[in-house]
Amino acid sequence: MSQFIESICCEDGEALLLDxxxxxxxxxxxxNYGLLARPMKLAKxxxxxxxxxxxxxxxxYDKDNFTIDFQSYQTPTIETLQIVEGGNIDYRFKYENRRALDQLYxxxxxxxxxxxxxxxxxxxSYFANLAFYDGEEWWTPDSPLLEGVRRQSLLDQGLIQKTTISLDDLGKFEKVSLINAMLDLGVVEIDIKNINR
Structure with missing residues (x-):
């Protein structure tokens, strides 16, 4: 049976975006386990x-067990991106097994x-959702592999909007920001010219 993960940002003694x-x-x-399954409560x-x-x-975690590990976090340095074809990759759930993503990486x-x-x-991207800036507004792909919690928070706040983004659309943007639970909008930005096809 597959195991799943949640990667939660913790700052100043608080677990963020826990809801x-x-x-x-x-x-x-x-x-994955049915409507009668009893998920653990993260706050507890x-x-x-x-x-x-x-x-x-x-x-x-899986249906019956969970482990927790805290690791000090350093923001990654990312300046260039490579376009890769994902084929039939499926990462709807945050699986612990990232073999398909690793192969693309x-x-x-x-x-x-x-x-x-x-x-x-x-x-x-390999470990984050994407938000593209067109000079006025931020846009995120409407068909991500995984619907991330930071992405959802930014959508809820109206700071980003969803749209379909094709390869041909990339030239309409100035930069892209990698966003995930650990990375807020604008923390890691890459100039659109540094995306290699």
């Missing part, structure tokens, strides 16, 4: 959060990270 992580965990549980199992520095809290050549294209549309 959105819980909602995704619940969807994962009910879809994450009792003590490190109070200093930024940490990633990694919760690995090896295709990045000498670039820092990847942009995965599926059925002609831009989806995600």
């Amino acid at each position: 959105l992580h819980q909602a995704r965990l619940n969807r994962t549980f009910f879809t 199992i994450i009792r003590k959060v490190p109070s200093k520095e930024k940490h990633k809290c990694k919760v690995v 090896t295709l990045r050549a000498d670039q820092d990270n990847i942009i995965i294209v599926k059925d002609g549309s831009v989806t995600d």
Whole structure:
């Protein structure tokens, strides 16, 4: 049976976006284990959060078990991206097994990270959702591989909007930001000219 993960940003002794992580965990549980399954409550199992520095809290779980691990977090340096074709990759749920993503990541050549294209549309990077800036507004692909919690938070706040983005559309944008639970909008930005096709 597959195991799943939630990677939760912890800062100043607080676990962030916990309601959105819980909602995704619940969807994962009910879809994979049935409507009678009883998902764990993240607020109860994450009792003590490190109070200093930024940490990633990694919760690995299945229907009956879970583990928690805290790791100090450093923002990655990413300046270039490689377009790769995702084929039939399916990452609707945040699986612990990332083998299919790992294989795509090896295709990045000498670039820092990847942009995965599926059925002609831009989806995600190796470990983050994407938001593209057109000089006025931020846009995120409407068909991500995984619906991330940071992406959802930014959508809820009206800071980004959803749209279909094809490879031909990339020239309409100035830059792209990688967003995930650990990376807020604008923390890691790449000039659109640094996307290699």
